[in-house]
Amino acid sequence: MESSNLPQKRPTIKDIARESGYSKTAVSFAFNDPKRISEKARSHILATAERLGYIPDPMARNFSLRRHLSIGFLLPQIIHYSMRNPYTLQVIQGIGSVCQKYGYTLTIIPPLNDSITDAVRSAAVDGLITMGMQVGMDIVDVMKTRKLPFVTIDGTPSEDMPSVNITDELAAYQIMKLVLQKGHRNVVIVSLSEDAFDSDEFEASVPKRRKRGYERALKEYGMSLYDLDGKVNLMVSECTLEDGKHTGHLITILKEMPTCIITMSDIVAIGCILYLKEHGYRVPEDISVVGFDNISESELISPQLTTVDQPACDKGYLAAEALFRMINGEELGSTHMEIPFTIMERASLSTIKDTQ
């Protein structure tokens, strides 16, 4: 008997059972484990399902099976920022390809009513990948009490928090050393902002690790990030093109222009270059600019950007693979994964002949 004129509701397993004359068990098996019922039952049930337009409710199925078949990516900043940064996008791409491989979806999780913590509390995922997570952040507690496996990219390496990183301190050391070897003695360092974190609390954040690297190189040249002699200045910029441009502007109005700008992010470096070029400065003849990340744009811009290549896609890939191992209850070989970087020396960094 055709059950017509139920206007909107979707049929459930119960409807198919009733209509086909079989049990709910049989209907379930028809979809998920056909071997367990007769061919006759199966085809009859499937035909009935087809006729009534029945597709098993994924939510009910997942709920019953206690899994989501999705992993989450927690946006480090508001979505409008994060998703503009090609570096983050590459990380997401790496995660995504692993999701595809395992038949999972990738849930992008923005803050919920401005609260990242609330977002994590209610995230419908089997595991989480975060960026820049520090031990001691309250999100970490939420994930732990939810017993939600997670791995963090560019966060603090710590025993009870799997992480994927490059050796930021070393990378920063090397690129600063390169800058100094080229003769630059008057530089501006553009750090990433540390969001809302209290600066003293998290000693191992990425900006801090990189600053230590810069400092180590500077020391070798008798300079320091913390001397107030005006030769090394520190600025902070959000990780967007617009903020990069603004930083470029700030630098042009300095009493003494530096000979080199060292940024912690290509997108900021590119913003600087665009601003400088628009305002009549020649890069690198008048001023050099150095980036971090090696996003694809850094090869397209002219001059091409000297930067640190960090394999963003691989970071996502590694993090996701580790997360899936955790989800499947496997042991992680090492909880702290490190990945190699490469210094890319290109045209945006010039040599200063006569150092002051």
Next chain:
Amino acid sequence: MESSNLPQKRPTIKDIARESGYSKTAVSFAFNDPKRISEKARSHILATAERLGYIPDPMARNFSLRRHLSIGFLLPQIIHYSMRNPYTLQVIQGIGSVCQKYGYTLTIIPPLNDSITDAVRSAAVDGLITMGMQVGMDIVDVMKTRKLPFVTIDGTPSEDMPSVNITDELAAYQIMKLVLQKGHRNVVIVSLSEDAFDSDEFEASVPKRRKRGYERALKEYGMSLYDLDGKVNLMVSECTLEDGKHTGHLITILKEMPTCIITMSDIVAIGCILYLKEHGYRVPEDISVVGFDNISESELISPQLTTVDQPACDKGYLAAEALFRMINGEELGSTHMEIPFTIMERASLSTIKDTQ
């Protein structure tokens, strides 16, 4: 009584009810509707929850409430391709900001075991945004039988399928006309592939609409996309930088090089330019290249790309806003949304003095 040495399991609402001495109803209210219980009950329940590490299970809650609090974005190609195209990424960004606004997550849905249809069957979302959907595709049927609201970007405008588009035919007409006005009479058009769709079945696909626009402009100059006089040639390229480079290569080995390459995607155009420059061709002196989309890279590359600016982010935004109206059971003003485009004339397109 502290319930210790239950080793791993997360506490449920039942545990909190038992431990606190209140009912499950009260516990539920404590979290979701505090006004309905006494302050005393609420604080006691919350304290108990805190003590036992209870966070309500989002899946169970959503299941009970018959909603997911997530909308899906169906990847048009395998994740590795889609997520490399800045155009798609911008669309996702637009969708994402609307999700953030409404407190939803954004689920990126790759094919499930190579099947997009299966992915849609099992997607745990309240609505779906797709790209390039054509009426008659079987995915459309799945969404309909699941009664899953959806809107498509760059798909066929059709009554029972809300869509967001630019007027592709007109945009293509205008840019081709510009090329012809500049004196080009020997061109290669690089179309997007139509994926696995049967070409005759879907008359209104984006590549087809654009081809009609090209054809209309060509006709005005006594030329045609379909004449075999060798003056207008058609190629197809996947939407990736690599395929763009390969297309550049193919063009250099043509018996007669065109004076202009007209692509349907900036990423392909940029691939062409990179290949051509690497192999000693000057753009636009030796050959002009024209794009489509106006991704941010098209301003960074040199020469800057002449292209059609289509506001990808706005497309995502509009599509998502429409989808949320559908999810909330509101009526859509118009089911077919059109959004303006702009021709961006930049350096990659040169003027030919003496037309043959």
Next chain:
DNA sequence: CTGAAAGCGCTTACAG
């Protein structure tokens, strides 16, 4: 203000 109970749509151990 409070709680017992039904219900959301599946899965599956168990018995026949």
Next chain:
DNA sequence: CTGAAAGCGCTTACAG
């Protein structure tokens, strides 16, 4: 091969 029934962890109409 088949099905009745319990269970997944919440919400909420209803009665007190």
